[in-house]
Amino acid sequence: MSIEESIKRHSFFRDIGMDVSSIARYAQHTTFEADHFIFREGDDADAFYLITHGKVSLELSTAHRGRIIIQTIDEDDVLGISWLFPPYKWHFDARALTLTRLIRIDAAHVRRMCDEDNVFGYRVMSKLASIVMKRLQAVRLQLLEIEEM
Amino acid sequence: MMMHDNGKSVINPYLPRIHKVKRIKRETHDTFTIEISADGFKFMPGQFNMLYAFVGEVPISISSDPADGNVIMHTVRRVGHTTSALCSLKAGDSIGVRGPFGNPWPVREQEGNDIVVVAGGLGLAPLRPLIYHLLSNRGRYGRIYLLYGAKTPRDILYRNELARWRARFDVDVYVTVDKADERWHGNVGVVTSLIPRVHVDPLHSSAFVCGPEVMMRFTTRELINLGLNAERIFISMERNMKCALGICGHCQFGPEFICKDGPVLSYSRIARLLSIREV
Amino acid sequence: MPFIVERDEFNGFFTALRDMGYEIIGPRVRDSVIVYDRLDSVDDLPIGMTEQQEKGVYRLRKRDDGALFGYTVGPHSWKMYLFPPRIRLFTAERHDSNLKVVEEQYSAKRLAFVGVRACELHAIQIQDRVFLNGTFKDQVYEKQRKNVFILAVNCTVSSSTCFCTSMNTGSMVGSGYDLVVTEVLKPRHHFLVDVGTSLGHELLSKVKHREASREEVEHALSMVEENARVMSMMGRRSIDTKNIKELLYNSYESRHWDDVEERCLACANCTMVCPTCFCSTVEDVVDLKGEHAERWRVWDSCFSDEFTYMHGSAVRRSRGAKYRHWITHKLASWIDQFGTSGCVGCGRCITWCPVGIDITEEVKALQQGYAAGR
Structure with a gap:
């Protein structure tokens, strides 16, 4: 499958209703073995990832309890949101839990596309906002559950 | 007796x-x-x-x-x-x-449907007899999903059964934990984050949910987003109980006595009360 | 066919009831209130007494006549005899790994309730539905209930806190009595007596009586009707029960509960004095050696934190939510649960609330709030 086809089929772009072929020019397939880091907290958030296979954990290192897994994300999910907001630094570590295949898209290019084509920018923003909202709700539930369970 | x-x-x-x-x-x-x-x-x-x-x-x-x-x-x-x-x-x-x-899970009435079982924490306990029943009558149901969320990996109940059910091809089992360390290679996130894995025919699906009340509220909302009918989403409620006979009055939840009208109730019957504080 | 029993013969009921093996329970004055307790003769009744009742107020007052039943209801209700405040459910013995549970043997005394009001008879019938008509029968209640003789009284007086006419429970006694009497003070102190059961007939046969004339019947009953008319007048307490269930079910999120929160003390008085409130809890008592245990059932109130305690905290913590539960149960969910309102309009909860919360006013406030969309 061409990278363009893979991007079009991924849940993030599947129903965006725009031509995404130009994104493909700034995208590449990438693979991580289990336990390898995809990015580290504090690194430049210069890309965003579409997971096409595998499982990724978002983690934080803590002084007392070692590494804490905040969340896991899977095939057809999006990895990385910090690339959209200054100062463009990753807030978590991302680690492949199993053999993981992703499409890495150059963030600067997508940001440029959003600036130039506001309709495209709006749709990308809407998609990301809904992901952020779902994760926020999950965190809220997580907080409540920790009290209740 | x-x-x-x-x-x-x-x-x-x-x-x-x-x-x-x-x-x-x-x-x-x-x-x-x-x-x-x-x-x-x-x-x-x-x-x-x-x-x-x-x-x-x-x-x-x-x-x-x-x-x-x-x-x-x-x-x-x-x-x-x-x-x-x-x-x-x-x-x-x-x-x-x-x-x-108490009122049991209405298993007979859901025959022919796809089944989504969602458990949070100790909520897996009252669902286990239901899962046994579904599996020993496997032919009477469509697809079966079990989504289970525990607080941490060490809180996971019934590990042997989960492994056995996972090994079956006729039931999809997903387990997630709220918090984990790096040794855990499974899902991390709340149980609702597993709901996108569910692929059922929403018009012919039933769900059985048990866990902390807030988890059941979030879960039922997601199941309804998936297209399930509130009348076919069943939840098991919990309240303080002293007699279990409908006499002591403690377990009232609006007009329902959880001990005899529940603990299993259809979501449609109590959806409004569930959203109100201190009922 | 109604009968007449003269005042001087009234003690005959007491003598005859005792001869029939009944212990007589009825109103008498104790600690400046009219309570229900054991009576030995007609002289134990609060003769010539009445009370002044208002929100948070109860005062005994003297009447200027010798009426036997010239008052209404005090803090007690008959439920204390049918649904005992404290009863042992069973005892258990444990030796090594063996556990033995010993069933409690309940015996019921024959009790004659003298002076049961119309609202109270309704309350008993409401508790019958709770304890006898469910999936499980309460054995203690059932056993005692079968051994009760009811001598009811039609009300010819009312307190300002009474609102039975609006709840359709008074002032005339409806059904469920063995005998019902109407007290007539003038021109001659006597009682109109009506028979409800063969047992009532048996009792009456042991007391000097004669058939009542039509005029005597009309005169006595007109006093009961007049009392009902007075209670139904403008300015008197009442609850408009039209759509009451819908009103309360739709008021769960009313701001009015915040207002109640400011006043209610969650003292539980309303639930203790209410003749229909039936909640209970259990207490386990274990001896120091851990060999002997007892389980007791005791009255409980939905106003305590422990009532809804679960996983480290109470479900209903605020007083507003507790009162909301109580009044919603009483006036709305009771109808869904037992096919009847849980309120008989006796007004006890109004009198005995230390801060003067008045169920009739709360309903009106909810009705106004609902109409105004609050």
Whole structure:
């Protein structure tokens, strides 16, 4: 499958209703073995990832309890949101839990596309906002559950 | 126990019947399964017993296979005085049992449908008899999903069963934990984050949900987003209970007595009350 | 066919009831209130007494006549005899790994309730539905209930806190009595007596009586009707029960509960004095050696934190939510649960509330709030 086809089929772009072929020019397939880091907290958030296979954990290192897994994300999910907001630094570590295949898209290019084509920018923003909202709700539930369970 | 005669009790319904403890199985650091002799005791998935341990009595869901005529199981988390006494019992000890009480999971009415079972924490216990029932009557149901969320990997109940169910090709089992360290290679996130994995025909699907109330609220919302009918989403409620007979008044949730109108109720029946504080 | 029993013969009921093996329970003055307790003769009744009742107020007052039933209801209700405040459910013995549970043997005394009001008879019938008509019968209640003789009284007086006419429970006694009497003070102190059961007939046969004339019947009953008319007048307490269930079910999120929160003390008085409130809890008592245990059932109140305690905290913590539960149960969910309102309009909860919360005013406030969309 061409990278363009893979991007079009991924849940993030599947129903965006725009031509995404130009994104493909700034995208590449990438693979991580289990336990390898995809990015580290504090690194430049210069890309965003579409997971096409595998499982990724978002983690934080803590002084007392070692590494804490905040969340896991899977095939057809999006990895990385910090690339959209200054100062463009990753807030978590991302680690492949199993053999993981992703499409890495150059963030600067997508940001440029959003600036130039506001309709495209709006749709990308809407998609990301809904992901952020779902994760926020999950965190809220997580907080409540920790009290209740 | 001959509890009924033309709908009326003939035996003092406050009186526990004595059963023998066969085994106490440690499930997690704070949760134990108390296995007692069945002695003719029959129940339906989703029902509960009042367990008497000399120092007090508590309502505990029945967590064993309803088709097993030898043993009745109750999974108990050690949190207070009475539950600690229950968890400290040993094989051969006596235990007082009243029951079974309550409205069961309506399994017959959902035949032919796809089934989504969602459990949070100890909520897996009253769902286990349901899962046993679904699997021993596998042909009567469409796709079956089990989504289970625990607090941390060490809180996961029934690891053997989960592994066995996972190995089957005719049921999709997903487990997630709220928090984990790097040794955990499974899902991390709340149980609702598993719902996108569910691929059912929403018009012909039923869901059975049990867990903390807030988890059930979030879960039912997601199931309705998926297109399920609120009348076919069933949740098992919990309230303080003293008698289990509909007399002590404690377990009221609006007009419902959780002990006899519940614990299993359709979401459509209580959706509004669930969204109101301090009911 | 109604009958007449003269005042001087009234003690005959007491003598005859005792001869029939009944212990007589009825109103008498104790600690400046009219309570229900054991009576030995007609002289134990609060003769010539009445009370002044208002929100948070109860005062005994003297009447200027010798009326036997010239008052209404005090803090007690008959439920204390049918649904005992404290009763042992069973005892248990434990030796090594053996546990033995010993069933409690309940015996019921034959009790004659003298002076049961229309609202109270309704309250008894409401508790019958709770304890006898469910999936499980309460054995203690059933046993005692079968051994009760009811001598009811039609009300010819009312307190300002009474609102039975608006709840359709008074002032005339409807059904469920063995005997019902109407007290007539003038021109001659006597009682109109009506028979409800063969047992009532048996009692009456042991007391000197004669057939009542039509005029005597009309005169006595007109006083009961007049009392009902007075209670139904403008300015008197009442609850408009039209759509009451819908009103309360739709008021769960009313701001009015915040207002109640400011006043209610969650003292539980309303639930203790209410003749229909039936909640109970259990207490386990274990001896020091851990060999002998007892389980007791005791009255409980939905106003305590322990009532809804679960996993480390109470479900209903605020007083507003507790009162909301109580009044919603009483006036709305009771109808869904037992096919009847849980309120008989006796007004006890109004009198005995230390801060003067008045169920009739709360309903009106909810009705106004609902109409105004609050």
